[in-house]
Amino acid sequence: MIDVTCAIILRGNKILVTQRSEKMSLPLKWEFPGGKIEESETAEECIHREIKEEINIEIKLIEKLESKIFHYETFTIKLIPFLSEYLSGEIFLTEHKDFKWLPKSQLAFLDWALADIPVLEEFLKLNL
16 A cells, blocks of 8 residues: 545635646546655655645645545555645646646546545535
8 A cells, every 4th residue: 555645735715736747647637736655754744745846835734634545456545635725835847737726616627536536525525
């Protein structure tokens, strides 16, 4: 099992989503940004590092949400989501193809990476 973090990043009434590049696994699927936890790293340290490396912004963690297990055909991931708030920085994509700031009402219309769907569903139930 691969432990992976993701951040649901709020900025006002919008949420940041990123689109995977053609070169990544699950090409062009949308996701909440994040990445794999490295050895001797906490989930919290990982999400801060990944967000800085992949999209060049700083975030403040608000709440750790319930982890979700997802079985792909050849591997399994435990996705650890964090509700967070944008603090600073200009978005610069190092791995992804695109990003959008969307209102909560538009998130369900994207073509999501399958592992992110249970996280999205839980987020959509939150009364924010």
